[in-house]
Amino acid sequence: KAGVTQTPRYLIKTRGQQVTLSCSPISGHRSVSWYQQTPGQGLQFLFEYFSETQRNKGNFPGRFSGRQFSNSRSEMNVSTLELGDSALYLCASSISGVPSYEQYFGPGTRLTVT
């Protein structure tokens, strides 16, 4: 079974631009979560989707948004990019939204904002 895939793997953007990152979960998984990983802040939760509905949202500004499609694929969008948005963005999928179920992570998208 194929793992979680994220596209693109690397991205360079300029301050003020917007970006869309994509995540395809493991087949059959209905829950998708997004995390931002930086050396200073570590792994921070962005949001979680289950069956196209946002279940949880982390403490990030409204510039960060996401959505999930009927096939469970998910996208996250960051508008008006800032230098501090440079990070590794990780997507994780789970078979359901039940907390005891493990999340499977993709390789991440490395975003660099210049």
Add this chain to the structure above:
Amino acid sequence: AQSVTQLGSHVSVSEGALVLLRCNYSSSVPPYLFWYVQYPNQGLQLLLKYTTGATLVKGINGFEAEFKKSETSFHLTKPSAHMSDAAEYFCAVRRSGNTPLVFGKGTRLSVIA
């Protein structure tokens, strides 16, 4: 609110020595606990998890962890370190209900030949 503390941002061990990575959590209710490993330029891979039942949990690659409620700890151990174990390790906690997974800051493990 739940939180996770990993003691030691960097741990260095000799090849063949015991690996001990510490994790303490705070949670108002019994949590679900996870250990993940991250190799350079990769995502996170699940090593093991504790949900209910037996408090000693065995995972992949010879790792295990013991849930100690009285100490609010979930330390990760491996009897004998291999060079391939060099990576960053993250402890994570999640409560029941509609709450997200919360990660510790991570511990970078170096293995010396």
